[in-house]
Amino acid sequence: MLFKQFLNDDLGCAAYLVGDERAGVAVVVDPPYYVEPVLAEAKRHDVVLVGALETHTHADHVSGHGRLALELGVPIRVHREAEATFPHEPLEDGSEIEVGDVVLRTIHTPGHRPEHCCFAVIDRSRGDEPWLALTGDSLFVGDAGRPDLAVEAREGAEGLFHSLRRLVELGDGVEVFPGHVAGPLCGAAMSSKASTTIGFERRFNSALQGGLADFVDARLGPQPPRPPNMERIVELNRGEPVEARPPLELVRAAPDEAIVLDVRPTAVFAAGHEPGALGIPVCGAGFATKAAFVLPERPFVLHAADEEEAVRAARSLHAVALFEIAGWQEGGGAEKLEPVSLEELERLLADDAVDLLDVRETDERDESHIPGSQHLPYRTARAAAEAGLLNGRPVVTICESGPRAAIAASVLQAAGVNARPVLDGGVATWRGETCSFRRCGS
Numbered sequence: 001m002l003f004k005q006f007l008n009d010d011l012g013c014a015a016y017l018v019g020d021e022r023a024g025v026a027v028v029v030d031p032p033y034y035v036e037p038v039l040a041e042a043k044r045h046d047v048v049l050v051g052a053l054e055t056h057t058h059a060d061h062v063s064g065h066g067r068l069a070l071e072l073g074v075p076i077r078v079h080r081e082a083e084a085t086f087p088h089e090p091l092e093d094g095s096e097i098e099v100g101d102v103v104l105r106t107i108h109t110p111g112h113r114p115e116h117c118c119f120a121v122i123d124r125s126r127g128d129e130p131w132l133a134l135t136g137d138s139l140f141v142g143d144a145g146r147p148d149l150a151v152e153a154r155e156g157a158e159g160l161f162h163s164l165r166r167l168v169e170l171g172d173g174v175e176v177f178p179g180h181v182a183g184p185l186c187g188a189a190m191s192s193k194a195s196t197t198i199g200f201e202r203r204f205n206s207a208l209q210g211g212l213a214d215f216v217d218a219r220l221g222p223q224p225p226r227p228p229n230m231e232r233i234v235e236l237n238r239g240e241p242v243e244a245r246p247p248l249e250l251v252r253a254a255p256d257e258a259i260v261l262d263v264r265p266t267a268v269f270a271a272g273h274e275p276g277a278l279g280i281p282v283c284g285a286g287f288a289t290k291a292a293f294v295l296p297e298r299p300f301v302l303h304a305a306d307e308e309e310a311v312r313a314a315r316s317l318h319a320v321a322l323f324e325i326a327g328w329q330e331g332g333g334a335e336k337l338e339p340v341s342l343e344e345l346e347r348l349l350a351d352d353a354v355d356l357l358d359v360r361e362t363d364e365r366d367e368s369h370i371p372g373s374q375h376l377p378y379r380t381a382r383a384a385a386e387a388g389l390l391n392g393r394p395v396v397t398i399c400e401s402g403p404r405a406a407i408a409a410s411v412l413q414a415a416g417v418n419a420r421p422v423l424d425g426g427v428a429t430w431r432g433e434t435c436s437f438r439r440c441g442s
Helices: 036-044 065-072 153-168 198-204 212-219 230-238 266-271 287-294 307-319 342-350 362-367 378-386 403-414
Strands: 002-007 014-020 025-029 048-053 076-079 089-091 096-099 102-108 117-123 132-136 175-178 259-262 300-304 325-330 355-358 395-398 419-421
Touching: 002 036, 014 036, 014 096, 014 102, 014 175, 025 036, 025 096, 036 048, 048 065, 048 096, 065 076, 102 153, 153 198, 153 212, 266 403, 287 307, 287 378, 287 403, 300 307, 307 325, 342 395, 378 403, 395 403, 403 419
Parallel strands: 025 048, 048 076, 076 089, 132 175, 259 300, 300 325, 355 395, 395 419
Antiparallel strands: 002 014, 014 025, 096 102, 102 117, 117 132
């Protein structure tokens, strides 16, 4: 049996190559848009791809099934409730895909989305019982999928509860390989560990404890922000196959309407960048998702240290349907982003010289925040500035440890706001007074 997991470190997405080396065939489950590593692994093992299987229609990243179909003629399989308009073979509960001696048995597991399916993988050279399960966005390591992206949250939660109980019936010894690890927007408490077992999750995963009412109540609580571009990504993944993008080009001049996305490390960006540039380092966690939250719907040019950094950024941005890249240029410029130390911030607040913007998410702020700070999640900074919601005073942005504060400050600076970020530290290392906020029902 051939089994290989591919993890996208930026988005936390997982894809799987499953096949039979002796028979020379394999399928890919939840293929990434950047399919080249999967194709290289298939070539290395001398197997032919005979299918692309989707656990569901993804909302946070563009699938690679279109590229596989267009470039290699690979057939696509997805559950009929996905309402896919591209040519495909519909999956049904209990249907089996044979790949040599390896069988992928479909388990329809609605909840995260109505069409969601898991695949129990059987290696008949070893036995007739499932060896492992590819659980997509239903069961994670330490958590379960969110129920609010495709249907009403209560309906999704009830469906997910019953789907998870079906997976538990596979048996404690079955290995679990999820469609996501820590980092994405589909589960709040998931682990960065790449796999687990049914037995371990049954004992320690809170999503598998208690009854329906408790599960639904927990799932109806606060969720991470909805994925940016969600509707666009879903329609792309449901519609006509998305082809590969042309190679990224070095450009002398950007189009007049284009903006600059500077993907160099924050310290380098802060030391000098082009006026109006947005700074989001490609080396930071969640780069593509953060870019999707803050970029306006306009063409943009990448500013990078070199071509390698620019190409890396472009691939990540393509994965979240940000295709409007007009090229790349070497980064730099006269504009600076002056950081604020926590000691200086304390003095500025004492003198009432600045407004402090807490750019974290609501659940983080509820747990602990600096008295007098205003709440403005980094992903809303551009809209707030464009709407004139800031009062014109200098602002300092702060997050847990620095990265989101830098992004928010760059977005505000580009909009003409006098903004400086706390880069070396944040609320987590603030030595002054903090307070918390408890919401009704929490």
